[in-house]
Amino acid sequence: MWLTHKNQTSEVTFILLGFSEYPDLQGPLFLVFLTIYTITVLGNLGMIAIIRFNPKLHTPMYFFLSHLSLVDFCYSSVVTPKLLENLIVEDRSFSFAGCLSQFFFVCVFVVTETFMLAAMAYDRFVAICNPLLYTVAMSPKLCSLLVAACYSWGLICSLTLTCFLVTLSFRGSKVIHNFVCEHAAIVAASYSDAYINQMIVLVSATFNEISSLVIILTSYMFIFITIMKMPSTGGRHKAFSTCASHLTAITIFHGTILFLYCVPTTKSSWLMVKVASVFYIVVIPMLNPLIYSLRNKDVKETVRKLIGIKL
Template sequence: MAAENHSTVTEFILKGLTNRPELQLPLFLLFLGIYLVTIIGNLGMFTLICLNAQLHTPMYYFLSNLSLVDLCYSSVITPKMLVNFVSEKNIISYAGCMSQLYFFVVFVVAECYMLTVMAYDRCVAIYTPLLYNVIMSHQVCSLLVAVVYAMAFIGATIDTGLMLKLSYCDFLLINHYFCDIVPLMKLSCSSTYHIEMTVFFLAGFNIVVTSLTVLVSYIFILSSIFHISTTEGRSKAFSTCSSHLAAVGMFYGSTAFIYLKPSTASSVAKENVASVFYTTVIPMLNPLIYSLRNKEVKAAMQKTLRRKMF
């Protein structure tokens, strides 16, 4: 099969989640509902934190940024997915595909590092509570968030730059529902070994470094919790971390399944399920987890509602 230079490629075809017509409308309605909940939940969380002075602390500053990342993260993938459910031919332009890939990597890496920063914040709060306000100053928090976004844009620039170097064959059907790195590499006519190793290294670096940081943070957290003399104190300390633990477990589990394995190690169907989970479901669940399990957020929400009503 003759290869054609990537500069001549004008569009790709996305295979989507299913080719069964009877499932298109139910899936459209399902993911539309998920996307609406994601928008309302994350925008609501971001707005709630901005409006309530009692939530102007490092923990909620990071949480507001996580909500912003989740909102953008879902918006990169879901709208195009919804359009594809009601379109006869799921076409995406070459420029649109590369743009989607770029911003997808930006926000997935930002999510990874934001969760890590939040683990560090909880570690400082529980392990050294008397020095918390000194260590987690406004300048330090701003610097940590700046580093998160810098790592995200650097990673996205490298990954997308590698994809732009690929040459593609005549058959331009992406076996996925959005432009991801692995499905794009499978379309290439040229050798992708070095690019695959680079992508694997970068993904491994991000996941391993951040997950180890989270793990070390929670070792210190658990050590501090076990030294608390009262059951009530231990329960209160652990409750401040339980929401974050749930978010970390869901995100790292699904991303590691996709990116830290050989491309032939699992079926496309399983990969799609895992991808749907971390691209659409997790951004919806995060604000629910942090609001339903957090008394301060509930109190701020009730206060804001009373203020708006009266």
């Protein structure tokens, strides 16, 4: 039975429709996404290089930021090259193994980013609420453990969801109304009863979203209380400025994820799902390094030094 199921799935082909319903926009969209992906690669790898280059940036906050840049680079690279390929070739087919692999890695990195942002919120909480104990509380060992926990939980969630997807039955060519192999689209293409898969992804997504937001909101509640107790206006401004970039990244990321899960996957909503998917898979990885670099004096100073050395 297992062998029969394996043979069936090996013959399955998914068709990623992407933006094929807009034939006149294929060329312009290719140029737009290629530009975004180029900025994403240069921005995130550049951020990692800058943090490693400048000893002044060897702090817990930048340690987390370097891993956030790595995660952004990875999950954009899992999806965007295939998206670019589908915009210039007529054959939009994707093998079952390729589709499942793409879903697996996207899930790993998205869940990892969810909790990486939560770990960064905790870091800001310790830095502002307990500044004298910051270097002791946020030790290199604890930072490494937090980052390892983020990656590990992302891997566990992704493995669980992917294993349950493998148990579903597929036959022939199945159409996916998106440019990425996301869970709802794969489940919709199956002949099997998808109730268990839908419940597992619902529980997993709800747990990840609520638990990460609880950490973030609790951290920022204490941060806000601490800032309001500061006697000087300058101190308050500096503290708010320290958190501004992180809050911006959190708002964009979680706002998009919540919107995506709130949109029902009906035929009329596929366009909204695609737009939201573009935003959190393609656009957000480009925005994060820009958000953190444009508002950060240390990063801008390091960039100037690097440019000066090259010149």
